Amino acid sequence: MPGKTIRHIGALLAAALLLAAGQAAAQGNAGGDHAHDHDHDHGHDHAHAHDDAIDKGHFEDAQIRARALSDWEGDWQSVYPLLTDGTLGPVMAHKAEHGGKSAEDYRAYYETGYKSDVDRITIKGDSVTFHRGGEAVRGRYAGDGHEILTYKAGNRGVRYVFSKVGGEEAAPRFIQFSDHAIAPVKAGHYHLYWGDDRAALLKEVSNWPTYYPSALSKQQIVAEMLAH
Numbered sequence: 001m002p003g004k005t006i007r008h009i010g011a012l013l014a015a016a017l018l019l020a021a022g023q024a025a026a027q028g029n030a031g032g033d034h035a036h037d038h039d040h041d042h043g044h045d046h047a048h049a050h051d052d053a054i055d056k057g058h059f060e061d062a063q064i065r066a067r068a069l070s071d072w073e074g075d076w077q078s079v080y081p082l083l084t085d086g087t088l089g090p091v092m093a094h095k096a097e098h099g100g101k102s103a104e105d106y107r108a109y110y111e112t113g114y115k116s117d118v119d120r121i122t123i124k125g126d127s128v129t130f131h132r133g134g135e136a137v138r139g140r141y142a143g144d145g146h147e148i149l150t151y152k153a154g155n156r157g158v159r160y161v162f163s164k165v166g167g168e169e170a171a172p173r174f175i176q177f178s179d180h181a182i183a184p185v186k187a188g189h190y191h192l193y194w195g196d197d198r199a200a201l202l203k204e205v206s207n208w209p210t211y212y213p214s215a216l217s218k219q220q221i222v223a224e225m226l227a228h
Contacts, residue, residue: 055180057155065183067160072187076121076211080114087218091225116209139164139171147202158182174198
C-alpha cells in the first residue's frame, strides 16, 4: 500500500509539472511577435539578446538613459522619395514574403509612415536644419527630456525630445527622435517628429518620417533594409 501511495503522489507531481510548463509556454506566446508600434525593419546590429529585447520595445524604466543631440549629428536623407520612385520595391516584396500583407499593402502602409516634404536634415552641435527642396530653415535645440510611449501591441518606445532655444521663427518648436534605442548610441537611422505642440506630437504613431545618412546610395539603403 505505501508503494502505491508513493507512485500515486509521483504521478500527481509529474502531471502538475507538465501543466505548469504548458501554462508558462502559453503565457510566453500571449504577447505575439510585435517589434514596434509600426512593423518596419531597422538597421541596428545587436549582438546580445538583451539589446534585442530593448530594440523590440521590452525594457525597464531604469534602463533608460539621457541622450544628447550629438547621437543624431550628421547629414541625413529622407527615404520617402525612395519609396515613391520605386527604389524600395524589393524591400516591400521582401516584407510580403515574410509578413501577412501584400507588397502593395506594405507600400501603402509606408506611404503614410515615411511621407515627408523635408527631404534632408543636417544636424551639427545644437543646430538642426530642415531642407525642403531648395529652401532651408534652421533652429537651435536643447534637450527637453524623454517620453515613454506604450503601444497597442504592449511594447514600448522612447521619444527623445528637444525644444527650440533659438534660430529661425519658422523652425519647429519641438523635435522628437525615435530610433529604438534607450541609451546613448550613434544612430544608424531614425524617425523624427516635429511641430509646435509637444503633447500632440507624442500622439502621432502613423506618420514617422525616416532618415538615413545622406552618404548612402539608394542601393545601400535597400541593402540595409533587406539585411534587417
